[in-house]
Amino acid sequence: MWSTYDDYYKWLLSQNTTPGDMRLLFGLVPAYPVFMFLGICLVILVTAIQMNRRKVPLRELEIGILIIVPIGIIGGTFFGKVFLPNYQSWSNFYKVFFFWQPGMSFFGALLLGSAAGFGWFYKRSKVTQISMWVYLDLILVNILLGHALGRWGNLYNQEILGNPVSYESISWMPNFIKHRLFYFPNLMYYENSLEPGRHIYDDPLWFKSIYSNGILNLSITNNWKHIETGETLTELLTNKSLFQYRSPLFLIEGLGNIILWLLITFGVRNINRFSNKKNNPWSLQPEAYPSFWNPKFKSISEKKLIDWYTLAPVKYRKVKITNEDGESYELTMSLRSVWNKAYYWVEPDYESNKKLFSQIEEWRSDLYNATLKYQSDKKQFKIKLEKMKNEFNKKYKFTKSNLQEELKTQYKNNVTLEKQKMKEKQIEFNNKFSFGQRYLGVNPYGKELEKANNPNGFIVTRCGVSAGSYILGYGILRTILETQRQATEYMIPNHVVVNFLVLSLIILTGIFIIVMTQFVIPYKWREIGWLYEKTY
Template structure:
């Protein structure tokens, strides 16, 4: 028996031909195992049960770090700046994919207000205590996003629901998959979140569990929150500048234990962990991976068009690098970048021979060949490998919730996604992350055989039968 080729349950496997596929399946399986192990280990070892509310004072305000200056509040400014940056990069993604910018402006006008109301609803719900909304507001007061109290999960899922409905109908008119719009828009939310977390810093919020007693409260030698004797205070986060580290210190109002089990007394000055900073940097790194690595990783392992059709293209690595930093410059007949060659050879190219053969097959068995699986097969130009539509969108939900899960473990019970219910909060975040991970796999391998239509734009332009 030839071990390189065999049949099992009428399905033929050619290991030489499908080597890349099996390598990718192995990598996906490894990723799933690593993620599940990390979730399990951290859930049992890093989970800290604590409440910030009446247990600690307002943090130290050192170096002029305040929530507002002359009536100008920093938090809404940071959130607004984050949204502007996210929108600007989304405009770039629309330009790169050849999408209509008017459709984006409609989406912004509809989705952002709904997103803000969703964030306000979940941020104020049970915020003061179980069953007690922020400032005691009633049902309609939960939607008042111009007042303090916002939860990012409510904002994302509210905006997502509105966007799904809107771009489903927009996509039917423009013959563009809803997943294409999602890939162009959703990952850039990470930029808004990363910038917005600095608004939390100026508000002196989104801090993790207490990690060290930096000054004992015996005889009140370290002073008061408003007037700290810094000579009596230890430096815990030596890698952080003082303007960050010192604004993470609070006075203990009760006795308790640090995350490492060390006891602290009432009146001690305690250092909290800077999870706002960890989240900001982690989400920025996730955005870079989703934006620049995930769309290109398949091209790195795929056959190269300039090698498959040698002599047709004038590929130059140095020009490709130059265009990466200056995306507005164009290729010429003398020199071409990998990006422009991929567009010419695959993303904006139609395999006319495959189209002719598909039309012949359609005449023989129209019912069979109008199925998404056959449409997808007919559009696999030269068997090039590409990141499929939807992967980037689902990667956002995986990366965001992956980061949030680990940080949620050290957040106080009165600052959780689901207030005062950490097991439920962690469970929902875990489910969201796993849905994102499964969605990435489904978008790459399963959805192309389930939802493709002729004449629509997905990861590439699919040929039209008109």
């Protein structure tokens, strides 16, 4: 195809187009904001579908969109441009908010957008009694789809490209892709030697002015020189080693995002359907779960089926059975329906939850009263010490010198005694209520509550694990792909060490969230009447 930038600009002239036109979708509108908008719409659409399936009200999402999207865009454009040299002068600083221009940081958008979303959904969760982790699971994971779609905008901006490759290796790709798989030369620092202070971009049609009848005009291009290296524009445009096709890293990352979304959506969220090999529903009660996986009952007659009330109707499928008595219809279930009936849609045991609720409320009342009493005792303790000090000072002035030492000793002993009494009260209070219960909201009946809502001890994926898997998975994917990026396209541009340290922190954060939401939070921070991976 092309071997130099000179070849490329000649092709643009032959097509009667400009470098800026390469960033337009269908030659009409800038592609980047279009794909960004479509990506956001895709995230909202898939999230709304999934929330509707889980019977989660959409009102919070609708308002959240108006908060999260603008703040996310501001974060993306700010962090994507603020580290670049051409935006660090005050005259250009305002352009860091031009989100339609190249230089959007996905992590910047995720950071500010997630912070805004966290605050909004955390506040609303107290009203809706839907765990914040449920919202995060339903929204964060779907960002992968929007991100994959939005990456096509990077193609039109000719950014997020990988290592140099030969043209033959990408020749099979459509023209609209392979014609953009190289970086534009940075001509910002080229100045006219005959007119000092005049830069090449001062003329919007500069690339047309350097050609005469389709041939490079050397008398013009030799006058344009790099202000630091002295390299002429002629050398830049004709040097074959400077024009390099590159791998479509944006496409690789997009495909990686889609694969990660599939793994989390259909893998991580359904671990329980494949991990309970011995302790599974059809082993515990074969007549209740006729299915392909049930060795005793692949299907069962409606009369023999053991059924009970669930929070939503369980779907059964009728199958025709032929036997010695003739043809008849029996019921069978999908694996999804099996787990809905066995766990997700099981109505919590009323008596157990009522008893637990009473115990929890009684404990909370005790904690509240004990806290008030302890705070009152501390206040009275300080008042008493102050009173004892004032009385001591008065007596000390009117006490004979030979008795002053005795009075001082008596005062110290009384203060020590009062402090010892207060210390005993503190120890008693701390022994009755742990630090986590007092300050972190730990529910001491968390294990009993979990057992009441999962009496069979099924292995299930807890809410929050999907969100943690997204952070972990994308952190790993981005770390791998970061090794092929230009330094200017790092998450933190031009800061290699800091960039990879932050990526490592993101990976560790993902691991931490998975461990906490799967193994700790379900046993310490859950409440009756709330929606988690199921309704408690």
